[in-house]
Amino acid sequence: MRSYTRIKPVVDILLALVALLCLWPFFIIIAAAIKLESRGPVLFKQKRVGKHKSEFHILKFRTMRTDTPKDMPTHLLKNPEACITKVGKFLRKTSLDELPQIINILKGEMSIIGPRPALWNQYDLVEERDKYGANDIKPGLTGWAQINGRDELPNEEKAKYDGDYTKKVSFIFDAKIFVMTIARVLKSDGVVEGESLKSASKAKGVAS
Numbered sequence: 001m002r003s004y005t006r007i008k009p010v011v012d013i014l015l016a017l018v019a020l021l022c023l024w025p026f027f028i029i030i031a032a033a034i035k036l037e038s039r040g041p042v043l044f045k046q047k048r049v050g051k052h053k054s055e056f057h058i059l060k061f062r063t064m065r066t067d068t069p070k071d072m073p074t075h076l077l078k079n080p081e082a083c084i085t086k087v088g089k090f091l092r093k094t095s096l097d098e099l100p101q102i103i104n105i106l107k108g109e110m111s112i113i114g115p116r117p118a119l120w121n122q123y124d125l126v127e128e129r130d131k132y133g134a135n136d137i138k139p140g141l142t143g144w145a146q147i148n149g150r151d152e153l154p155n156e157e158k159a160k161y162d163g164d165y166t167k168k169v170s171f172i173f174d175a176k177i178f179v180m181t182i183a184r185v186l187k188s189d190g191v192v193e194g195e196s197l198k199s200a201s202k203a204k205g206v207a208s
Helices: 002-037 086-094 101-106 123-132 155-168 171-187 195-204
Strands: 043-049 055-061 111-113 140-142
Touching (some): 002 086, 002 111, 055 101, 101 140, 123 155, 140 171
Parallel strands (some): 111 140
Antiparallel strands (some): 043 055
16 A cells, blocks of 8 residues: 555556546537537636645536536535536536546646545535545545445545545555446436435435
8 A cells, every 4th residue: 555655646647647638639629618608717616625634726617607606515506407507517417527637636636536625615524534534645536435425425424435545545446446436427326416415315314
């Protein structure tokens, strides 16, 4: 584990560079589609919590109208469907809106695999992660919690999965998470928007 954690940043940068070289045509196509449908910037910046609880601005392709509350998790919006653009709906369903985070990885703010970065005002989640040491590593483009429930998980469970990851970090485990993430994205598993999360939580007996 220790030897891998030392080279993990190098692996992240190399893979991010390869991804950027391969995917830049998609960046241009997506950017054009966003601009053609709605006014506003192509990229969306949002303050997130990074390693050791330092703050940084995560990058995403903009999927919502510009008048949408900026620092509220999408699953807490009362009517996210009214805020999400048509192009944005497709990007979110396919997780293509996350592609600009390749830049965050190249800047050393994120890793490919790690806990998903919490919003700066998700104090409960950050506090829960403190219990498991999950705030002591770089956040990731995808992670162990992402493939085990994503938006459907309450903060306590998310933090436990993130804590499990910090204890088991290895090349094999990262590769497993990466492959499983692709499978989850193709099936759109665990993506819950707005009031539907509350309904799902009640059905499971979990407070939203």
